[in-house]
Amino acid sequence: MLKICSKDNKKIKYAARLKQKSFRNQEACFLIEGKKMLEEALKHPKLLRQIFIEAELAPEYTELSQQHPEWECYVVDKRLMKHISDTETPPGIVALCQIPSWSREEFLSKNAFLIFLDRIADPGNLGTIIRSGWALGADGILLSPDSVDPFSPKVVRASMGGIFNIPLLLDVSLDELKRLKQIGYQFFCTSMQARQEVFSLDFTGPSLLAIGSESQGIRSVIEEICDINCKIPIKPGVDSLNAAVACAIIINEAWKQRQGFILS
Structure with missing residues (x-):
């Protein structure tokens, strides 16, 4: 897992912009937060793109990141997590997913x-x-x-x-x-x-x-x-x-x- 330390990082900027409807529609992506939502997303692996994890939770997900190199996994501090998250008290995990499509x-x-x-x-x-x-x-x-x-x-x-x-x-x-x-x-x-x-x-x-x-x-x-x-x-x-x-x-x-x- 790679560590990100700056709000100016392109991955951080991209994730934060997904809180805006127009950008979600443009990119066909959205954010999920928390362990429960990530567990559900893991059942739909083709939709999962990136995972941002607070440093203190990172050891729990080391094996997962190694098993799935196609997912980009990043370690961030609490400041960056709050910048990405939509909640006042972020749960420590934010993931970027593709919007599901149905015919x-x-x-x-x-x-x-x-x-x-x-x-x-x-x-x-x-x-x-x-x-x-x-x-x-x-x-x-x-x-x-x-x-x-x-x-x-x-x-x-x-x-x-x-x-x-x-x-x-x-x-x-x-x-x-x-x-x-x-x-x-x-x-x-x-x-x-x-x-x-x-x-x-x-x-x-x-x-x-x-x-x-x-x-x-x-x-x-x-x-x-x-x-x-x-x-x-x-x-x-x-x-x-x-x-x-x-x-x-x-x-x-x-x-x-x-x-x-x-x-x-």
Whole structure:
């Protein structure tokens, strides 16, 4: 492992710039932080590019760097780690990864359960939805053009490794959604005014769940193409559920149904 001591080093400058969305998009790379995220990245070795490790943690990763010379491993001090990291208290490990890519055709080829996120703005909510989708068997997540960047540091941290494990399709247009309907997908959306409850619905066929922004819900053009408007029953007097919580409840219901459907 090579040691880097200066903020002016090209590798350090490059990594720090990946905290900017425009540079992430340009380079198709993003940063992950911490041992847990690195462990998940190691399961996808083709995506891993560089690892920056604080000196006190370096001995733990000497063997790893020797086994994988294709990964650039650098030892840095706490000052440089904080410069690269997006957190106030850096975990001591930052890695640079290639943004995973999935073909749009993959989303059209099977009996899938998909999540469409319309103008989701909160990074924590998006990261939690990615994590829940991964844990509960969703086949992919589609995002509208004006949703938060899924590869921003806060989203990546909240995903807890899900960012590597569930297909993401960005900048999904209305025409692409309509194409899914044409090949047999049933569209679901949620509303507190809906009559049907989530737990009475059938999610075993090709399904798409549309979840709207935290403050405005889904756009009317999206609601118009949904087949079923449903609600999650909650205690009277409570206004609504957080978008990520509501999404997880519905994904869990779909997963239970689809597991039973697959096993029967």
